[in-house]
Amino acid sequence: MSHEAGLNAKGLRRDALAERLILFSLSGPAVLLVTMTMLVPVGWLFWLSFLDDAGGFSLEHYQRMLVQPSYGRAFRITFEISFITTAICILLGYPLAYALSQLPRRVANICMIAVMLPFWTSLLVRTYAWLVLLQRQGLINTWGIKLGLWDSPLALVHNLNGTLIGMIHIMLPFMVLPVYATMRSIDRDYLKAAANLGASPTLAFWLVFLPLSLPGLVAGALMVFILCLGFYVTPAVLGGGKITMVANRIATDIELFFNWGAASSLGVVLFILTGIILYAASRLVRLDRFLSGGGA
Amino acid sequence: MARDAALPIAVRQLTKSYGTLRVLDAVDLDVQRGEFLTLLGPSGSGKTTLLMMLAGFVRPDCGSIRFGEREVIRLAPHKRDVGMVFQNYALFPHMDVAANIAFPLKLRGIGKAETTQRVEQALELVKLGGYGARRIDQLSGGQRQRIALARAIVFEPRILLMDEPLSALDKQLREHMQIELRQLHERLGMTTVYVTHDQREALTMSDRIAVIDLGRIRQIDTPKAIYERPANRFVAEFIGESTFITVDVDAVGCSFNGVPLTLASQPSRKGSHQLMIRPERLTILEHAATAGINVLPATVTAAIYQGDSVLVQASLSDGKIVSVRASASARVPLVREEIYLGLKAADTYLLPVEERAA
Numbered sequence: 001m002s003h004e005a006g007l008n009a010k011g012l013r014r015d016a017l018a019e020r021l022i023l024f025s026l027s028g029p030a031v032l033l034v035t036m037t038m039l040v041p042v043g044w045l046f047w048l049s050f051l052d053d054a055g056g057f058s059l060e061h062y063q064r065m066l067v068q069p070s071y072g073r074a075f076r077i078t079f080e081i082s083f084i085t086t087a088i089c090i091l092l093g094y095p096l097a098y099a100l101s102q103l104p105r106r107v108a109n110i111c112m113i114a115v116m117l118p119f120w121t122s123l124l125v126r127t128y129a130w131l132v133l134l135q136r137q138g139l140i141n142t143w144g145i146k147l148g149l150w151d152s153p154l155a156l157v158h159n160l161n162g163t164l165i166g167m168i169h170i171m172l173p174f175m176v177l178p179v180y181a182t183m184r185s186i187d188r189d190y191l192k193a194a195a196n197l198g199a200s201p202t203l204a205f206w207l208v209f210l211p212l213s214l215p216g217l218v219a220g221a222l223m224v225f226i227l228c229l230g231f232y233v234t235p236a237v238l239g240g241g242k243i244t245m246v247a248n249r250i251a252t253d254i255e256l257f258f259n260w261g262a263a264s265s266l267g268v269v270l271f272i273l274t275g276i277i278l279y280a281a282s283r284l285v286r287l288d289r290f291l292s293g294g295g296a
Numbered sequence: 297m298a299r300d301a302a303l304p305i306a307v308r309q310l311t312k313s314y315g316t317l318r319v320l321d322a323v324d325l326d327v328q329r330g331e332f333l334t335l336l337g338p339s340g341s342g343k344t345t346l347l348m349m350l351a352g353f354v355r356p357d358c359g360s361i362r363f364g365e366r367e368v369i370r371l372a373p374h375k376r377d378v379g380m381v382f383q384n385y386a387l388f389p390h391m392d393v394a395a396n397i398a399f400p401l402k403l404r405g406i407g408k409a410e411t412t413q414r415v416e417q418a419l420e421l422v423k424l425g426g427y428g429a430r431r432i433d434q435l436s437g438g439q440r441q442r443i444a445l446a447r448a449i450v451f452e453p454r455i456l457l458m459d460e461p462l463s464a465l466d467k468q469l470r471e472h473m474q475i476e477l478r479q480l481h482e483r484l485g486m487t488t489v490y491v492t493h494d495q496r497e498a499l500t501m502s503d504r505i506a507v508i509d510l511g512r513i514r515q516i517d518t519p520k521a522i523y524e525r526p527a528n529r530f531v532a533e534f535i536g537e538s539t540f541i542t543v544d545v546d547a548v549g550c551s552f553n554g555v556p557l558t559l560a561s562q563p564s565r566k567g568s569h570q571l572m573i574r575p576e577r578l579t580i581l582e583h584a585a586t587a588g589i590n591v592l593p594a595t596v597t598a599a600i601y602q603g604d605s606v607l608v609q610a611s612l613s614d615g616k617i618v619s620v621r622a623s624a625s626a627r628v629p630l631v632r633e634e635i636y637l638g639l640k641a642a643d644t645y646l647l648p649v650e651e652r653a654a
Contacts (some may be wrong), residue, residue, distance in 0.1 A: 192353055193386035195373040197400035197447070204374075207399075211390045 042271075049264035061265035071266070074249040078270075081160070081235070081245060082228035085167045089224050092168070093175035094217065100176075101183035112180070119173045127237045130166045131157060134238070158240025166234040174227060175220040182216025183209075222281055226274055246270050302330040302487045303364040303454040305350065310359030312345060312511075319345045320356070321511040327489060328503075332481050334490045336498040337508035338534070344459060346508070347491045351457055352376050363455060378455040379448035379486070383463060385440045387432045393419075393443055394428030400451040418446040421480070438469045445477075449484060456488045462497065474500045495535045499523065507531050529647060532572050539618040540570045540647065553613045557590045558641040570647040575619040577643040580608065580626065581636040589638040594618070596633045610635060 052058035065071040096115075100108045118126060133139050134157035141153040156162055186209065194204035232247035244252075246266055253263040305327040312320040319342045327333045335343040348354040350361060352373035361369045368376055387396050394415050401411045419425050422442035427435075435443065441461060448456060461477075462470045478501050481488055492498055498505045499519040506516040507530075515527040526532035529540070543552045545566050550557045552571070563569060581591060594610035597617060606628050608620040620637060629635055 187384070187386065189382050189384060189386040190388060192351075192373070193380070193382060193388070194399075195353075196351055196376075196378070196380045198374050198377070198403040198451070199399075200372075200374050203403065208388060208390075212388075 045260075045264040046268055048260050049268050051261055053261075061261045062269075064262065065265065065269065070244075071249070074244050074246050074266075075269075075273075077243065078229055078245040078247075081163060081167065081231075081243070082225050084164060085171055085228050086221050086225045088164070088168050089171050089175040090217065090221060093172055093220065094179055094213075097176050097179035097183055097216075098213075100180050101186075108180075115173055115176050118169065123170060124233055126170060127166055127234050130162065130169065130238060134162055134165065157238055159242055160239070162238035162240070163235045163243045166238045167228060167231060170234065171224045171228065174223045178219040178223070179213065179216040182219075183213050186212045218281070222278065226278070229270060229274055301452075301454055302485055304329045304331075305455065305487060305489070306360075306362040307346075307350075308360040308362075310346070310349060310356050310361065312342075312349070312354065312356045319511050320349075323359070323511070323513060325506060325513060325516070327487055330485045330487055332478070332488045332490065332501060332503045334492060334498040334502040334505045335508055336492060336495060336505050336534075339493060341508045342511040343491050343493075343508045347457055347459055347489060350455075350489060351378060351380050377451075377453055378457055379451070379453035380456070381441075381444045381448045381458040381461040383460045385444040385461075387440055387444055387447070389432050391432075392428065393424075393430045393432065393435070396432070396443060397428075397447045397450050399447065404451060414450055418450040421449070422446045437465055438473065441465060441473065445480075449486070452486075454486055456486045458488065458490045460492055461490075463492070463494070470497070471500075477501060499535070507534060509534070525645060526572070527648060529570070532647060537575050537619055539573045539575075539616065541573060541612065541614070541616055541618070542568050543571045543646070544568055545646075552592070555592065555613070557639075557644065559644045559646065560642050563646055565649060569649070572645045572647055573618055573639065574643075575607070575621040577639065578618065578620040579638040580620060580622050580629065581638045584636050586636075586638060589640055590644070592637040592639065594635055594637050596629045596631050596635055599628050599631060601628060608635075610637065 049061055050057055050059070052060050100111050100115075103111065131138075135141070136153040138156070140156060144150050144154070145152075156165070190208050190212065191204050194208045195201070199207060230247055231245055232251065235243040235245045236248055236251075239248075250263045250266050253259045253266070305325070307323060307325040310320055310323045310325075311318070321342075323342075323346060325346075335346060337343045345354055349356050352368070352371060356369065359369065360367060363376070363378070388399070391399070397415045397418050398411050401414060406414070415428060416425065419427055422445055424439060424442050424446070427439070427443070432440065432443075441464075444461070448458075458477075462473050465473060474497055481501075490498075490501065499522075502519055504516060504518055505522050507514045507522065509530055515522060515531045517525075517527075522531060523535055526535065532538050532540075541552055543550050543557060545563055545568075547566070549562070550559050550569075557571075579589075581589070584591065584593070592612055594612050596608060596610050598607075598609040600607045601624070603624065605624050606622045606626060608622055608629060609617055610620060611617050618637070
């Protein structure tokens with residue numbers, strides 16, 4: 001008997017189609033939202049970046065980026081700050097995640113809440129809180145001088161230091177979470193096996209634990225780095241006008257010069273650079289395998 | 297490896313408690329040089345804890361463990377130099393097969409050429425020659441099991457520990473691997489301690505079996521002795537199927553519910569005893585009076601055809617239900633049919649009388 005004319009074949013096929021339609025319609029609102037609020041405006045900005053003041057096609061915004069050194073500086077400082085923040089987040093986050101992963105699950109969960117707490121507070125609130133803490137007459141400088149740790153107020157804010165402190169603080173949970181999750185999923189038997197085969201705890205860490213936790217580390221580092229590239233509030237508040245990252249530059253172009261084309265072109269370039277980094281990273285570490293949980 | 301290079305293991309007074317729960321209770325155990333000893337017990341009996349202590353992963357409260365002359369109780373796991381096969385194999389997923397097997401050699405500073413050679417030898421030994429470049433996730437369960445074994449023996453440890461290594465395999469493969477492991481042990485001769493909760497596996501593979509329950513060794517002996525002469529009711533019930541009937545022993549002889557029985561050996565103590573009956577040692581007799589065999593009249597309560605055999609359940613004169621495993625070619629009796637069960641004198645075994653509240 002052919003499948004086409006089989007018993008109930010038509011009805012069964014219709015059921016399958018109906019199920020697929022229902023699934024599709026469930027994702028409909030989200031697809032619509034993303035299209036309206038993301039793809040359309042981004043497409044529009046992309047379009048704007050190729051128009052001059054008179055509305056004609058032009059590459060002047062991109063040319064300006066190459067000619068004016070202030071644009072290059074904005075990109076360089078953006079990547080520098082993102083890189084340093086990511087590096088310090090790794091140095092702080094990895095040992096923290098390791099310590100948490102070795103605790104009993106119940107204790108670790110409580111500690112994770114402590115890690116997540118700042119995560120649930122408004123970014124603006126946290127940034128201004130750092131301003132209060134770090135400024136010349138702030139808590140840290142006052143106490144540092146009182147305790148005789150240093151003599152005159154340290155320049156902790158309104159510069160690169162402040163920006164980095166604020167960004168690292170905000171980004172740390174993004175590093176700790178994926179690293180912790182990966183470490184938790186590492187079967188303890190791997191470490192036992194390593195020890196049984198003759199590896200000291202230190203060697204077992206370097207030869208087995210670290211490689212197995214690498215997927216989480218890469219995921220965390222990429223997330224931190226890419227989120228850093230788009231930072232605006234923290235450098236604006238804690239950088240004291242001295243730190244101009246790309247996002248700040250975009251804001252200036254729009255608020256001060258009403259130059260949407262220039263702002264758009266910056267956004268487009270940042271978007272493309274981010275894409276290139278993601279692609280390079282995925283080529284480097286086979287991100288797809290890590291993201292699909294193939295690491296452990 | 298020469299058999300005399302294997303090390304004996306001597307465990308003394310090994311004790312471990314978690315809170316009020318005593319997982320191991322002053323265990324003494326001697327494993328001979330080159331012996332294949334199985335720790336057999338139900339889950340939670342302490343058998344795995346004991347194995348983990350031999351490997352150094354669980355710290356006992358007190359006691360002594362010697363490998364040969366050397367006391368190892370406080371020695372870190374990575375210095376014990378024992379091979380171990382884990383239940384889930386614990387093959388490193390970020391290394392290929394060859395790197396996994398080379399791992400212990402690399403840590404022992406063995407040169408590249410020799411490492412390559414020994415890895416290939418170990419692969420040949422487990423019949424997976426040429427699999428070196430495979431990734432772990434490309435292997436089947438049985439292949440992983442063999443690789444785990446290759447990794448555990450490649451550095452020629454003098455003691456090999458195995459924690460239910462076959463439990464994740466399907467039945468057919470498991471039985472095949474049991475024989476293969478046994479042959480491998482005969483070839484390599486390393487002292488082997490094997491943990492399982494599968495009695496058939498223990499009977500198949502071991503030189504001796506230590507039956508463990510509630511943190512104590514209940515009996516340690518050869519498979520045949522454990523099966524045929526269990527030291528106590530726990531061992532008798534844990535290994536194989538068994539039914540116990542109460543028999544009376546007096547000066548004249550032994551009787552069950554008034555029916556005289558001939559025993560293999562007359563116990564010294566008079567009074568009531570527990571007679572162990574294994575289903576495969578009973579036969580269904582054609583005639584009520586058969587010479588040279590004990591005859592027990594019974595009524596069939598169930599008869600089940602099982603392919604290789606027929607399982608008959610019958611109630612004896614005192615109402616006790618016994619199982620009988622008869623040949624599948626025999627006639628399947630009907631339910632409520634009156635039958636006569638034969639038990640040879642040589643197959644009778646009275647359980648030793650246990651001291652109360654031991």
